[in-house]
Amino acid sequence: MQGLGELENGVMDVLWTSDSPMTVREVLAKLNETRDLAYTTVMTVLDNLHRKGWVNRELQNRAYLYTPAESREEAAARVLRELLDSSGDPEAVLLHFAQSASDDETAALRRGLRRRPKR
Structure with missing residues (x-):
């Protein structure tokens, strides 16, 4: 996803595919199926994603539970909107796409476009 680093994207993938909020330890366990990461690394990435507005967190007992702030599709649409707004020529970008x-x-x-409300 545009605007995310490789590890941030991996963490978001884990959260987007989860049916429930996850702790740092649960995200770490899922990521470590294919990597070897430290708890503090994943904790820092989740903290950064929270600060950037990509994830929400709620304190339960002594651990945060993390959920995506928006769906994968909503995030992709938002990033596309940001790209169009910053392109200088959104029409050209849309035509190329x-x-x-x-x-x-x-x-x-x-x-x-047919379902879109008239403005």
Whole structure:
């Protein structure tokens, strides 16, 4: 995901695929299925993601429980919006994207635009 480092993205993937809030230890266990990370590393990444607004946390007993602040799809849309707003020429960016879109993606865009409320 744009704006996230590799480890931050890995942590977000774990949280997005979880059905319930997770502790640092639970996130660490999931990440360590394919890596070897320290508890403090994951704790720091989660703290940074909280500070950046990517995750929410709630203190339960003596441990924080972490949840994504928004769904993966909402985050991707927000990042895309930020890219368009900072591009200098959002129309050109959208046209380049439309040219690269697959048939399925084009159909999804058409469906979404038809359902969009008139402004």
